[in-house]
Amino acid sequence: MDSSSRRRDAISLKELAQHLMLSQSTVSRVVNQSPGYLRIAPSTRERIMQAVAEMNYKPNMMAQGLRRKRSQIVSVIVPEISDGYSTGVLSGIEDSLLLGGYFYFVVSHRHRPELLHEYPSLLQSRAVEGIIAVDTLIEEELSIPVVSVSGRHRVGSMVNIELDHQLAARYALEHLKKLGHERIAFIKGQAFSSDTNARWRSITKVASELAITISPRLIVQLEGIGIGIEPGRVATVTLLERNEPFTAIFAFNDHAAMGAIMALHEAGLDVPGQVSVVGFDDIPGAATNNPALTTVKQPLQEMGRVAASELLTILRSDERMKTKRTIRVLPTFIERASTALAIHNQEKKEPVLFRSIR
Amino acid sequence: MDSSSRRRDAISLKELAQHLMLSQSTVSRVVNQSPGYLRIAPSTRERIMQAVAEMNYKPNMMAQGLRRKRSQIVSVIVPEISDGYSTGVLSGIEDSLLLGGYFYFVVSHRHRPELLHEYPSLLQSRAVEGIIAVDTLIEEELSIPVVSVSGRHRVGSMVNIELDHQLAARYALEHLKKLGHERIAFIKGQAFSSDTNARWRSITKVASELAITISPRLIVQLEGIGIGIEPGRVATVTLLERNEPFTAIFAFNDHAAMGAIMALHEAGLDVPGQVSVVGFDDIPGAATNNPALTTVKQPLQEMGRVAASELLTILRSDERMKTKRTIRVLPTFIERASTALAIHNQEKKEPVLFRSIR
DNA sequence: CTGAAAGCGCTTACAG
DNA sequence: CTGAAAGCGCTTACAG
Numbered sequence: 001m002d003s004s005s006r007r008r009d010a011i012s013l014k015e016l017a018q019h020l021m022l023s024q025s026t027v028s029r030v031v032n033q034s035p036g037y038l039r040i041a042p043s044t045r046e047r048i049m050q051a052v053a054e055m056n057y058k059p060n061m062m063a064q065g066l067r068r069k070r071s072q073i074v075s076v077i078v079p080e081i082s083d084g085y086s087t088g089v090l091s092g093i094e095d096s097l098l099l100g101g102y103f104y105f106v107v108s109h110r111h112r113p114e115l116l117h118e119y120p121s122l123l124q125s126r127a128v129e130g131i132i133a134v135d136t137l138i139e140e141e142l143s144i145p146v147v148s149v150s151g152r153h154r155v156g157s158m159v160n161i162e163l164d165h166q167l168a169a170r171y172a173l174e175h176l177k178k179l180g181h182e183r184i185a186f187i188k189g190q191a192f193s194s195d196t197n198a199r200w201r202s203i204t205k206v207a208s209e210l211a212i213t214i215s216p217r218l219i220v221q222l223e224g225i226g227i228g229i230e231p232g233r234v235a236t237v238t239l240l241e242r243n244e245p246f247t248a249i250f251a252f253n254d255h256a257a258m259g260a261i262m263a264l265h266e267a268g269l270d271v272p273g274q275v276s277v278v279g280f281d282d283i284p285g286a287a288t289n290n291p292a293l294t295t296v297k298q299p300l301q302e303m304g305r306v307a308a309s310e311l312l313t314i315l316r317s318d319e320r321m322k323t324k325r326t327i328r329v330l331p332t333f334i335e336r337a338s339t340a341l342a343i344h345n346q347e348k349k350e351p352v353l354f355r356s357i358r
Numbered sequence: 359m360d361s362s363s364r365r366r367d368a369i370s371l372k373e374l375a376q377h378l379m380l381s382q383s384t385v386s387r388v389v390n391q392s393p394g395y396l397r398i399a400p401s402t403r404e405r406i407m408q409a410v411a412e413m414n415y416k417p418n419m420m421a422q423g424l425r426r427k428r429s430q431i432v433s434v435i436v437p438e439i440s441d442g443y444s445t446g447v448l449s450g451i452e453d454s455l456l457l458g459g460y461f462y463f464v465v466s467h468r469h470r471p472e473l474l475h476e477y478p479s480l481l482q483s484r485a486v487e488g489i490i491a492v493d494t495l496i497e498e499e500l501s502i503p504v505v506s507v508s509g510r511h512r513v514g515s516m517v518n519i520e521l522d523h524q525l526a527a528r529y530a531l532e533h534l535k536k537l538g539h540e541r542i543a544f545i546k547g548q549a550f551s552s553d554t555n556a557r558w559r560s561i562t563k564v565a566s567e568l569a570i571t572i573s574p575r576l577i578v579q580l581e582g583i584g585i586g587i588e589p590g591r592v593a594t595v596t597l598l599e600r601n602e603p604f605t606a607i608f609a610f611n612d613h614a615a616m617g618a619i620m621a622l623h624e625a626g627l628d629v630p631g632q633v634s635v636v637g638f639d640d641i642p643g644a645a646t647n648n649p650a651l652t653t654v655k656q657p658l659q660e661m662g663r664v665a666a667s668e669l670l671t672i673l674r675s676d677e678r679m680k681t682k683r684t685i686r687v688l689p690t691f692i693e694r695a696s697t698a699l700a701i702h703n704q705e706k707k708e709p710v711l712f713r714s715i716r
Numbered sequence: 717c718t719g720a721a722a723g724c725g726c727t728t729a730c731a732g
Numbered sequence: 733c734t735g736a737a738a739g740c741g742c743t744t745a746c747a748g
Contacts, residue, residue: 010482012725023735028727036728039733058483062424063725066740071420073463082442082449082659084642091440094466103463103484105431108452124368125416126461229646258646284442288587288616290648301440370741381719386743394744397717421741424724 016057020047031059071127074311075105077119078134080227084283085253085300089134089149092304100312102129109136111192111225130311134304137194145314149307150195159310160326161303163195165202168296171333172250172278173206175294180342181248181276185218187235187260189252190225199252199280217244222256232259240267247275247342254279254286257293261338272340282334291337299329374415378405389417429485432669433463435477436492438585442641443611443658447492447507450662458670460487467494469550469583488669492662495552503672507665508553517668518684519661521553523560526654529691530608530636531564533652538700539606539634543576545593545618547610548583557610575602580614590617598625605633605700612637612644615651619696630698640692649695657687 013031017024022044029037030048037045051057065071076093078086090106097104105128109115120142123131131138131146138146147159176184186203189196207214220235232255239249240263251257257279261271269275271291279286282297306327371389375382380402387395388406395403409415423429434451436444448464455462463486467473478500481489489496489504496504505517534542544561547554565572578593590613597607598621609615615637619629627633629649637644640655664685 013727014725024726025728025736026734029734032727034727036733041733044733056479058479060424060725061484062420062429063740064727066418066420066424066724066742067726067728069740080449081452082445082642084440087440087445090464091438091466094439094464098465103465105461106448106452106464107456107461108449121414121416126419228642262646284440284586285643285646288620288643288647290646290650292648371743372741382742383720383744384718387718390743392743394717399717402717418741421724422743424726424740425742425744427724 088300092301096308229259232256236263276339446658447662450659454666587617590614594621634697
């Protein structure tokens with residue numbers, strides 16, 4: 001039986017100290033390299049470090065946390081964990097957090113108000129040191145720092161990681177304009193989605209700069225907390241029923257774009273032959289979608305990484321009440337197969353008119 | 359300023375007791391409804407409960423954990439968090455766990471051996487009470503219970519949640535057989551994937567029952583820890599280079615199936631016109647893939663839910679060293695657009711021969 | 717019916 | 733250079 005397969009239960013500082021015939025204080029100091037650590041005799045340090053390794057001593061984080069009043073835990077709160085968006089951000093968060101010696105809880109609220117309300121206090125009772133809110137708006141004022149990823153917070157939130165929505169809108173709109181699209185339909189985000197308004201403002205601004213007219217009859221909005229592509233499909237059906245001609249759709253996110261494409265297909269329309277569709281996010285399924293999605297890519301992992309390292313910075317600096325600030329990250333634009341030249345370009349300056357589906 | 363917007367810091371049991379002019383013992387007993395709770399005067403109980411609500415008392419879980427030697431935390435370990443598979447399971451896990459009053463850490467090892475080795479002891483030092491291992495093989499023997507989702511464990515693991523691989527193989531193979539496919543290619547899972555062997559055994563077994571011959575030259579295997587569809591694409595390129603005729607591919611998972619379709623397209627082959635492709639898992643992108651994937655669906659959420667509730671059961675029963683057991687869950691079969699009648703059916707009993715791609 | 721006391725496993729002034 | 737002691741916020745025998 002080699003030492004790696006032998007299983008001992010955790011050993012305590014007290015036992016370790018006894019074994020070494022030293023006080024807990026001394027052992028604790030060298031284990032943690034705490035101030036005063038250097039004043040301890042090198043030979044003693046040596047002995048201690050050796051015993052730590054041999055006996056596989058690991059401090060009990062609950063005791064440590066209780067004493068130091070730091071749990072070394074943060075929490076990430078997302079709308080829905082089985083969603084490409086949250087998941088990309090989470091992956092980036094993990095990178096930064098573990099390097100900093102923190103673990104994280106993840107909780108998802110699924111847009112249920114009770115959960116959204118309960119979680120902060122539940123987490124507080126868990127002595128969580130900070131919160132990263134992904135695409136969710138924290139209403140209550142918390143006594144721990146929160147950094148949010150694309151969710152502007154009235155209160156609490158110290159740092160906001162936000163996409164440069166203006167650049168995003170410019171990418172998409174210039175692309176469509178270059179392809180000759182003039183009648184562009186828009187699928188706005190759900191009212192509860194924290195990005196919805198910021199994104200929409202940028203779109204209208206950029207549209208006017210580019211002299212693109214937005215017809216109110218070509219604006220639809222995602223509704224319901226349904227996950228997946230269904231909300232986008234429904235919105236597009238509504239759009240088609242309005243019987244207002246358009247040659248392109250700019251969707252709030254990739255799911256909505258996929259749903260739009262499904263509705264378009266169901267209505268017998270070709271994408272991108274008759275209608276071009278631009279998505280947003282570049283979630284994993286975007287590239288393999290039918291057709292592959294042209295989309296504005298958010299650097300999700302990077303956003304997570306930045307969020308986590310900002311939170312750690314706040315936690316390390318004792319003055320918790322820093323000034324609020326926003327960190328802007330840049331989108332990129334991915335051209336794939338769901339966009340093409342507007343049809344009236346090849347024919348005669350006249351957008352296609354769709355008959356109502358029903 | 360109403361009471362909901364006023365922010366107080368956490369109040370301790372001691373302070374609460376002082377305020378009530380009672381001992382901590384008494385207050386603790388009623389807060390926790392611990393044994394002896396009923397012997398306390400109803401009027402006292404009343405007073406305490408009221409104060410708890412008013413002063414918003416929440417026990418400090420670190421102190422509670424230290425004392426009770428229970429952290430009320432478990433950990434989920436997955437290969438990669440931004441992956442449809444893990445994510446589906448996680449979503450189910452959350453449901454059960456939060457109901458039981460547990461929070462969970464999630465860590466992803468990304469197939470890096472150091473991480474795989476380090477995490478168990480890191481988690482142990484965090485006083486995690488149990489581990490749910492998703493598609494990952496824990497090598498070391500742990501002193502805490504682990505339940506695994508589709509990963510057979512030599513050691514440690516108490517409960518295994520496993521798909522009925524035989525039924526899965528039967529679904530896929532019968533489907534292909536019915537469509538007239540006789541020369542079926544197989545993309546096996548990566549060597550490190552814990553499902554690979556079990557699945558393959560079931561496939562060979564069912565194939566022989568159905569009198570389907572598996573040609574060794576039509577077997578390829580996913581390689582590398584690459585994420586996404588690339589490994590499947592590469593494997594399929596290899597397959598095509600072998601120049602051995604086939605009319606269908608049964609892929610290890612949906613990602614691989616998508617990669618296979620990409621490689622097939624690149625080689626100028628139509629799916630499902632010339633080659634049918636069956637996937638596995640039914641991840642979110644499967645339905646919107648081009649073409650939409652016919653696939654064996656794993657009940658991922660259910661698997662997560664069951665895993666979590668089994669773990670909670672073990673944690674609640676003190677006799678930790680229960681007998682090992684396996685819980686089998688059932689797949690379903692989803693027919694979509696990536697499979698069709700074999701070509702030799704329409705023509706003359708002769709499978710298409712592909713020329714080498716290079 | 718209720719309380720005083722010990723102790724979970726640590727850290728950290730304070731002292732020498 | 734090192735140690736004794738207090739205390740973080742709880743729970744739980746033990747006692748009355």
